[in-house]
Amino acid sequence: MKFSNYLKADFYKLKRSNWIWIMPLILFGVVLLLYVLLFILMKLYETGEVEPDPTNTLILEASALGRSLLFTAPSESNLTILLMVACAIFVSSEFKSGMTKIRLSRGANKVGLYFSKFIMLSGVTVVYTIGTFILSAILSLCFFNLNGFTALEFGYLIRSIVLSIYINLSIISIYMMLAYLVRNMGGTIGACIGTYVVGSLFSTVAALFQEGTPVAEIFNCVPSRLLTFAGFAGEYDLAKTLELIFVPLFFIVVCNIVSIFTFKNRDVK
């Protein structure tokens, strides 16, 4: 059976699924709310109705705030949560409904089916990540400003977009692995949330240690933490560059191997 048929079928499923359109709308609503709240807060500071926090100077300058929100857009948890839900619906629900069983009973190849899903979800990840940047750019321009945006900054932004996509692919690999292990929607979402919480815990611990120390570097090696580094508008040192290249690659390779092994060796209910 041709691999292109699996891709076509999965693309057909994506096109017909409501969640593919509903989730970006939710994302848009949440991001818009964040911009509106920050905008109101900034206006209150400007009018002097509220005293600003002296340690947080970022919010006092519209241009800096707009840039910061743009660069850190994909490291917001919203996108990660959307990817979780996408994995649970797109992979786990197919096990639960028996559609995976139907496809296998028609001679489908398990590795082919897996990669078809992975490619489709990677596509969703790319679209959602770029969409998040575009949305943040539009809202930053509307609510704040991006005055004096240089070519160098634009270069950093492009790098940030590429790195965010790359790291999000490692996140989707982890969530797909969980979906192939758990094989039901609720369980997958639960396992993904658990993983996300552990990742956040690692990020919190990493932040407690001085950057560059071995302990901090170990705790930095979680994809959600790497997302925050992806939004950095400046030069990386060699260690950070290697970390940003190899850590996501490690997660992509290992998680895909575990998923395929599990799928091939466990019976489908």
Place this chain on the structure above:
Amino acid sequence: MKAITTNKLTKVYKDAKVVDEVSLTLNKGDIYGLIGRNGAGKTTLLRMITGVAKPTSGSLSIYDDELELPQDEALKRIGSLIDFPSYDPSFTAYENMKFTATSIGIKDDERLKKLLICVGLDPEDNKKAKNFSLGMKQRLAIAMALIGNPKILILDEPVNGMDPTGIYEIRELLMDLNRKCDVTILISSHLLAELTKMATCYGIMSNGKLVREIRGEELNEMSRPFIRVVVDDIKKAVPILAQTFANGNDFQILPGNTIHIFKEDETISHIEDTFNMGGVKVTEVAKCDGNLEEQLISMLGGPKSHDEIF
């Protein structure tokens, strides 16, 4: 001509042998009824045949005109409904058909619509499958199994939850597919009466084993109307039987001094007189209707008694 054979196919889950060395033969053109109590291993056997579950040991061969095919190639010629009706609940009937067809590379949309009409579903209906009744879900699953004109159909409880009209329609559809399109069918069902209306051979499973395979004609033969006679001395009765009924198929000796006489023109009074004249006392005699369902139930070990709860 063989369509499917299994050779000592076995499935072990943890410590439980769910299917135990099953060697089954499904011939081309047959409607093979697989029967057994709940938990006998029927569904697991069908899951292994359709490639959804891996056998622990044993082998499976699927043929096309005597040529054994590799399993993944063979599965393309098999349509199946295993365990429960599988469908995407968020899709309409047509979308489910389209998704399955796309996955196996079939583009004929008109045929998909015809299949839905054939099983009694409306291809234009926008109702999501999650809102279907159980019978509608079964119909959809059968339509999905028919995508790609399969040469073999493997159906696990296909009429579960259907109304009598639906059961009749699906039976007619399956029999038409078998007769007109030469589709070989392996079907498991708890509805024995329904199964006996279409099956041409039967496999009886018990505790994971295939305890017997029997042709439909053989079962019909065993299910002829008969006269049940109980005598006081079976040893004396045997020579009388041999003398009276030249054909050995006309009677059957069973435990408990019981004799079944299958001769249709025989009367109770003549049988009583014959035995009495030979010095054999008849203690019980009765005419019994032949019943395929009862015959199959007796092969499964007879019905469970409920006396203890009354």
